[in-house]
Amino acid sequence: MKVELISIGDELLIGQTVNTNATWLGREFAQRGASVNYTTVIRDTKEDILHAVDVAFSRVDVIVVTGGLGPTKDDITKYTLCEYFNTELVLNEEVLARVRGYFEARGREMLDTNIKQAEMPKSARVLRNDLGTASGMWFDHEGKVLISLPGVPYEMKHLMMEHAFPLLSEKFPIKSLYHRTLQTQGIGESYIAERIEDVETDIRNRGFGLAYLPSSSQVRLRVSSEHAEENEQIIESYFRQIEERLPEYVYGRENDRLSEVIGRWMIENGKTVGTVESCTGGSIAADLVSVPGSSAYFMGSMVTYSYDLKSKLVGVNMEDIETQGAVSETVVRQMAEGGRKALDVDYCIAASGIAGPGGGMPEKPVGTVWIGISGPNGTFAKKFLFGDNRERNILRTVQTALNLLRCEVMNIRKKEEIDH
Amino acid sequence: MKVELISIGDELLIGQTVNTNATWLGREFAQRGASVNYTTVIRDTKEDILHAVDVAFSRVDVIVVTGGLGPTKDDITKYTLCEYFNTELVLNEEVLARVRGYFEARGREMLDTNIKQAEMPKSARVLRNDLGTASGMWFDHEGKVLISLPGVPYEMKHLMMEHAFPLLSEKFPIKSLYHRTLQTQGIGESYIAERIEDVETDIRNRGFGLAYLPSSSQVRLRVSSEHAEENEQIIESYFRQIEERLPEYVYGRENDRLSEVIGRWMIENGKTVGTVESCTGGSIAADLVSVPGSSAYFMGSMVTYSYDLKSKLVGVNMEDIETQGAVSETVVRQMAEGGRKALDVDYCIAASGIAGPGGGMPEKPVGTVWIGISGPNGTFAKKFLFGDNRERNILRTVQTALNLLRCEVMNIRKKEEIDH
Numbered sequence: 158m159k160v161e162l163i164s165i166g167d168e169l170l171i172g173q174t175v176n177t178n179a180t181w182l183g184r185e186f187a188q189r190g191a192s193v194n195y196t197t198v199i200r201d202t203k204e205d206i207l208h209a210v211d212v213a214f215s216r217v218d219v220i221v222v223t224g225g226l227g228p229t230k231d232d233i234t235k236y237t238l239c240e241y242f243n244t245e246l247v248l249n250e251e252v253l254a255r256v257r258g259y260f261e262a263r264g265r266e267m268l269d270t271n272i273k274q275a276e277m278p279k280s281a282r283v284l285r286n287d288l289g290t291a292s293g294m295w296f297d298h299e300g301k302v303l304i305s306l307p308g309v310p311y312e313m314k315h316l317m318m319e320h321a322f323p324l325l326s327e328k329f330p331i332k333s334l335y336h337r338t339l340q341t342q343g344i345g346e347s348y349i350a351e352r353i354e355d356v357e358t359d360i361r362n363r364g365f366g367l368a369y370l371p372s373s374s375q376v377r378l379r380v381s382s383e384h385a386e387e388n389e390q391i392i393e394s395y396f397r398q399i400e401e402r403l404p405e406y407v408y409g410r411e412n413d414r415l416s417e418v419i420g421r422w423m424i425e426n427g428k429t430v431g432t433v434e435s436c437t438g439g440s441i442a443a444d445l446v447s448v449p450g451s452s453a454y455f456m457g458s459m460v461t462y463s464y465d466l467k468s469k470l471v472g473v474n475m476e477d478i479e480t481q482g483a484v485s486e487t488v489v490r491q492m493a494e495g496g497r498k499a500l501d502v503d504y505c506i507a508a509s510g511i512a513g514p515g516g517g518m519p520e521k522p523v524g525t526v527w528i529g530i531s532g533p534n535g536t537f538a539k540k541f542l543f544g545d546n547r548e549r550n551i552l553r554t555v556q557t558a559l560n561l562l563r564c565e566v567m568n569i570r571k572k573e574e575i576d577h
Numbered sequence: 578m579k580v581e582l583i584s585i586g587d588e589l590l591i592g593q594t595v596n597t598n599a600t601w602l603g604r605e606f607a608q609r610g611a612s613v614n615y616t617t618v619i620r621d622t623k624e625d626i627l628h629a630v631d632v633a634f635s636r637v638d639v640i641v642v643t644g645g646l647g648p649t650k651d652d653i654t655k656y657t658l659c660e661y662f663n664t665e666l667v668l669n670e671e672v673l674a675r676v677r678g679y680f681e682a683r684g685r686e687m688l689d690t691n692i693k694q695a696e697m698p699k700s701a702r703v704l705r706n707d708l709g710t711a712s713g714m715w716f717d718h719e720g721k722v723l724i725s726l727p728g729v730p731y732e733m734k735h736l737m738m739e740h741a742f743p744l745l746s747e748k749f750p751i752k753s754l755y756h757r758t759l760q761t762q763g764i765g766e767s768y769i770a771e772r773i774e775d776v777e778t779d780i781r782n783r784g785f786g787l788a789y790l791p792s793s794s795q796v797r798l799r800v801s802s803e804h805a806e807e808n809e810q811i812i813e814s815y816f817r818q819i820e821e822r823l824p825e826y827v828y829g830r831e832n833d834r835l836s837e838v839i840g841r842w843m844i845e846n847g848k849t850v851g852t853v854e855s856c857t858g859g860s861i862a863a864d865l866v867s868v869p870g871s872s873a874y875f876m877g878s879m880v881t882y883s884y885d886l887k888s889k890l891v892g893v894n895m896e897d898i899e900t901q902g903a904v905s906e907t908v909v910r911q912m913a914e915g916g917r918k919a920l921d922v923d924y925c926i927a928a929s930g931i932a933g934p935g936g937g938m939p940e941k942p943v944g945t946v947w948i949g950i951s952g953p954n955g956t957f958a959k960k961f962l963f964g965d966n967r968e969r970n971i972l973r974t975v976q977t978a979l980n981l982l983r984c985e986v987m988n989i990r991k992k993e994e995i996d997h
Contacts, residue, residue, distance in 0.1 A: 168790045170613045171756060172604025173797060173832075176596055179618070184592025193590045194625075196618035198599070201788075205614075228767045230781070231788045268771050290767075309791060311966060336591060347648045347710075351688050361650070368621075368651045370588045371729060377593060412593075432859075432880075438866025439852075439859025442880045446858025449934050449967055451882075457890070458880035460852075460862045466877040466920065470890075500886065514869050546731060547869055 158329040159217040160186055161195040163209050165224035165234060166308060169198045178223045178313055185317065187336055189326070191219075201225050206237045210303065218301050219325065221317075224308030226291040228270035235278065235294070238305055242296055244280040249292075252277060256290045281305075284320040288312045293320060302328065337392050339378040339399060340409040342560040346376050349403070356398050363391070374553045404569045408560060415559035416444045416451075422566055423454035428503040430562070432458040433471050433496030435483065436510040436526060440555045456502050461492065471495030484509050484521055486529075486538045493529035494536050504532040504566065506558050510541075512550045524550055528558045530565050537565075578749040579637040580606055581615040583629050585644035585654060586728060589618045598643045598733055604832075605737065607756055609746070611639075621645050626657045630723065638721050639745065641737075644728035646711040648690035655698065655714070658725055662716055664700040669712075672697060676710045701725075704740040708732045715744060722748065757812050759798040759819060760829040762980040766796050769823070776818050783811070794973045824989045828980060835979035836864045836871075842986055843874035848923040850982070852878040853891050853916030855903065856930040856946060860975050876922050881912065891915030904929050904941055906949075906958045913949035914956050924952040924986065926978050930961075932970045944970055948978045950985050957985075 162182055168174040179196045186193050194217060199205040201224070213220045225234030239246060253275035260267040274290045277283050284293030284306075291307040293316040304321050306313045341349065346369040350357065360367050365388070366381035380395065382388045400407040409418050423430060432441045442458035445451055461467040464483060468475045472495040477487045492507035510526025517523035523545050529538035541557060543550045564570070582602055588594040599616045606613050614637060619625040621644070633640045645654030659666060673695035680687040694710045697703050704713030704726075711727040713736040724741050726733045761769065766789040770777065780787050785808070786801035800815065802808045820827040829838050843850055852861045862878035865871055881887040884903060888895045892915040897907045912927035930946030937943035943965050949958035961977060963970045984990070 166790075167786075167788060167801070168797075168799065169599075170603050170616060171607035172600040172602065172613075173758065173790060173799065174792060175600045176616075179589075180592040180595045182592065183590050187591035193592075194620065196590060196596075196616075198616035200614065227789060227791070229770045229789045230777070231786070268767050270767055270770060311964070311969065338593065347688050347690055350649045350690060357650070366587075366651070368587060369647060369649045370586075370593060371647070372594060377588075379588065379593065381587070434859075436866075437863070438871075438875070439854070439862035439878055439880065440866075442859035443857070443863050443971075446856075446860075446880075446882065447968065447971070451858075452936075455858070456883045457886040458859055458878075458882075459890075460859065460866075460878035460880070462866065462872060462878075463876045470877070470879075470919075499890075516872075544731070548867065549731065551863075551867070 158191045158219055158325075160191055160193045160219045160221065161197065161213040161217040162193055163213060163220060163222045164196065164198045164308075165201050165206060165222065166198075167200050170200060178308065178310055181310065181314060182221060182223075182317070185322070189322065190335075191329075201231065201233060203233060203237050203240070206234065207241055210238075210241055214298065214301060214303075218329065220301070220303040221321070222303060222305045223313055226274075226305065226307040228268070228274055228290065234305060235276075238281075238294065238296065238303070239278045242278065242280055242298065244278045246276040247279050249275055249277040249283060252283060252292050255285070259290055284316050286312055286316055287319075288315050295321070295324065335383065335388060336379055336381050337389075337396070338380075338411050339396050339407055340375065340411075340413050341378065341403065341406040342375045342408055342415060342556050344376065344403065344406040346371050349376060349378070349406075352402060353399050356395055360395055365392070373549060374556045405564055408563055414444075414448075415556060415563060416448050419445070419559060419563055419566070420448045420451055420454060422563075424450075426566070428566070429454050429456050430504045430506070431456045431496060431500035431502040433492040433500075433505060433507045434458060434460050435462055435467070435492070435508060436512040437508050437551050437554050437558075438462065440551055441506055441508060441558055444555055444559065457500050459496060459499065467492065471499055482521065484511055484525055484527055486527060486540070489527040489529040489538045490531075490536050493531035493538070497531040504530065504562060506530055506562055507538075508554050508558055510543075510550065510554060512547045512554075513545055514547060526550065526554050526557075528554065528561055530561055532565060534565075578611045578639055578745075580611055580613045580639045580641065581617065581633040581637040582613055583633060583640060583642045584616065584618045584728075585621050585626060585642065586618075587620050590620060598728065598730055601730065601734060602641060602643075602737070605742070609742065610755075611749075621651065621653060623653060623657050623660070626654065627661055630658075630661055634718065634721060634723075638749065640721070640723045641741070642723065642725045643733055646694075646725065646727040648688070648694055648710065654725060658701075658714065658716065658723070659698045662698065662700055662718065664698045666696040667699050669695050669697040669703060672703060672712050675705070675707075679710055704736050706732055706736055707739075708735050713740065715741070755803065755808060756799055756801050757809075757816070758800075758831050759816050759827055760795065760831075760833050761798065761823065761826040762795045762828055762835060762976050764796065764823065764826040766791050769796060769798070769826075772822060773819050776815055776822075780815055785812070793969060794976045825984055828983055834864075834868075835976060835983060836868050839865070839979060839983055839986070840868045840871055840874060842983070844870075846986070848986070849874050849876050850924045850926070851876045851916060851920035851922040853912040853920075853925060853927045854878060854880050855882055855887070855912070855928060856932040857928050857971050857974050857978075858882065860971055861926055861928065861978055864975055864979065877920050879916060879919065887912065891919055902941065904931055904945055904947055906947055906960070909947035909949040909958045910951075910956050913951035913958070917951040924950065924982060926950055926982055927958075928974050928978050930963075930970065930974060932967045932974075933965055934967060946970065946974050946977075948974065948981055950978075950981055952985060954985075
């Protein structure tokens with residue numbers, strides 16, 4: 158089963174919206190052993206929609222079209238698909254009742270434009286949307302399928318999971334395809350490649366694919382193969398070899414995030430964690446909290462952005478801030494230790510740095526960040542020099558801090574320092 | 578000038594990576610008055626690259642290819658483009674010297690794979706990469722252009738800004754195209770459409786495009802037209818009409834974020850802000866801190882995730898937590914008031930809710946969130962009922978809280994409540 162995603166919307170082409178729908182769909186199809194071969198983004202004009210659907214039917218079996226099903230006048234997908242499939246709109250009473258119920262449940266008035274959303278193409282199978290007013294549509298066409306869904310991510314996901322994927326798995330027997338991923342933090346791709354060169358050669362000699370996927374301070378290694386069952390253990394043994402060689406960098410598998418890995422450890426070991434943050438402004442805490450169930454081990458944080466709050470809330474010595482600066486080993490150690498006490502946690506992460514674009518000094522340029530960890534075995538702090546982009550510096554600080562905590566709690570010592 | 582973006586990488590198709598490069602490029606081209614007509618995502622196989630380049634040359638003038646230029650064996654773009662343009666690789670001494678310098682400056686050893694990165698196609702113009710080891714390439718081809726860039730976002734952006742955009746503006750005289758955007762929060766698109774129906778009709782009657790772009794709890798309204806200069810004021814007057822009609826929802830223009838709008842107000846009025854967060858775990862603070870220069874008005878935050886810290890750090894009455902629950906008006910008001918004192922700020926935002934997936938109760942289902950604001954004019958709190966998705970609940974809480982603060986400081990009273 159070959160798949161093409163067609164995302165409709167000027168907002169995607171002019172960069173106002175990130176195409177997260179394509180990301181989610183790609184992942185879900187891959188997990189089901191199907192491959193998305195093309196993703197095409199087009200404008201919401203009739204001509205471009207008709208052209209893109211034509212091209213897609215020429216090269217794939219399944220087309221998933223997202224976007225352009227809203228109630229407003231700029232939404233033309235339903236009308237254009239009626240033209241393509243040579244069918245007409247008819248009022249669907251079941252959809253109408255559901256849309257009406259949607260508004261009643263929310264105590265809101267139903268608008269005329271919403272009634273129009275209950276008109277569906279005669280030849281389409283209607284996919285019931287329980288989360289919104291735009292229904293999905295399934296068109297059978299010469300043994301192939303086109304699925305049209307609203308562009309709002311959670312409605313699209315709901316329609317795929319509840320209706321489209323089950324129907325697709327009935328229609329297309331899916332061939333086995335297999336991806337496995339190893340997650341690393343803090344080491345660049347060419348350094349990984351150098352240090353696992355022999356393992357990489359073995360992997361490729363077996364006919365497996367190996368890809369390095371860098372992003373910010375993380376690199377994912379993805380191994381791909383056909384025939385999942387028989388290769389699962391082989392790939393796992395390669396992953397173990399790489400992990401043993403790079404224990405301070407390899408932190409997980411598949412879609413693991415550092416905050417999840419830390420969360421699992423905290424729960425298993427009955428420990429708690431908190432943060433005291435300056436340049437990251439709460440982003441380390443927010444990453445820890447993004448994990449469901451984090452209330453079991455994450456107690457709280459203090460964002461001490463001003464000098465005063467560093468002193469008042471966590472007891473950093475004001476003289477040290479004045480003489481050594483807020484971005485210094487002394488201060489970040491006091492933040493970690495003071496936070497551990499004030500938050501009453503087993504482990505406290507502290508971060509203080511110059512995220513930029515302003516605030517750099519000759520001896521402390523933008524991108525200078527001190528990260529401290531305080532725990533049952535004492536306190537340590539390390540200095541990092543990231544780049545000159547505020548957003549990226551914050552993200553790197555979050556990832557680096559979480560990986561430092563991971564290494565500390567798992568008792569992994571960094572053998573050497575490799576800057577990313 | 579028509580543009581196609583070709584993003585190479587299985588990681589995009591299987592959904593491991595979000596295609597933020599396409600977003601950024603789309604925005605930058607749009608700002609320069611050029612339109613990206615197609616974005617195509619393909620696998621990193623020779624056949625797919627050759628095919629996609631062929632298709633793209635048939636329909637656009639400029640192709641920007643991103644990805645596949647790294648030092649590892651899975652990166653095949655450079656070799657494939659050599660084949661397409663029928664040229665060969667030659668060692669480029671200047672690039673070699675730069676790559677060598679890149680490693681020396683970082684005190685790292687240069688690897689053999691990095692030397693290969695100094696081999697460039699003979700017929701290409703080399704675009705100098707100061708931020709990494711993969712150079713960009715510019716191929717002239719029958720009056721059209723193909724630009725090949727590394728997929729790492731900040732290297733790609735650097736190469737576009739420093740080299741590709743200047744060269745493109747020399748080669749193609751750019752036709753005027755114009756997009757303007759109004760940002761709203763807290764109101765659904767069909768409600769906006771109903772309340773501005775007459776304005777929308779006027780806009781369309783003038784031949785302008787109008788699009789509603791919903792995402793999470795925000796909807797952007799985008800008006801598009803040709804001939805920027807003469808239409809700028811006309812569009813601005815439509816925007817003012819909409820703003821006057823929906824003051825509690827319209828918060829900005831273009832790529833404004835709520836945290837930026839708030840930041841500008843705080844600076845202009847010499848006020849300060851802080852947050853006390855529970856379910857958002859620091860995300861409101863992180864959003865405020867993401868704005869450069871936020872240290873002028875953002876003082877700090879407390880993430881009081883546990884009951885104990887709510888009581889200990891901001892003085893919430895433990896009895897109230899026990900009798901009314903942490904997600905209650907009483908508690909969130911105490912968080913806001915206590916935080917205002919403890920952080921010594923003019924305005925304090927507080928949020929306490931059930932983000933999910935666990936923790937829901939019959940009278941307080943998942944998605945129940947109380948938001949409080951304490952400021953010079955007193956304290957108020959409001960209850961919201963979002964959905965059942967943790968990530969989305971956190972994001973909506975952040976946006977809703979920031980908009981509540983905006984309305985409070987700007988003295989905008991909500992005329993009514995329209996749930997999103």
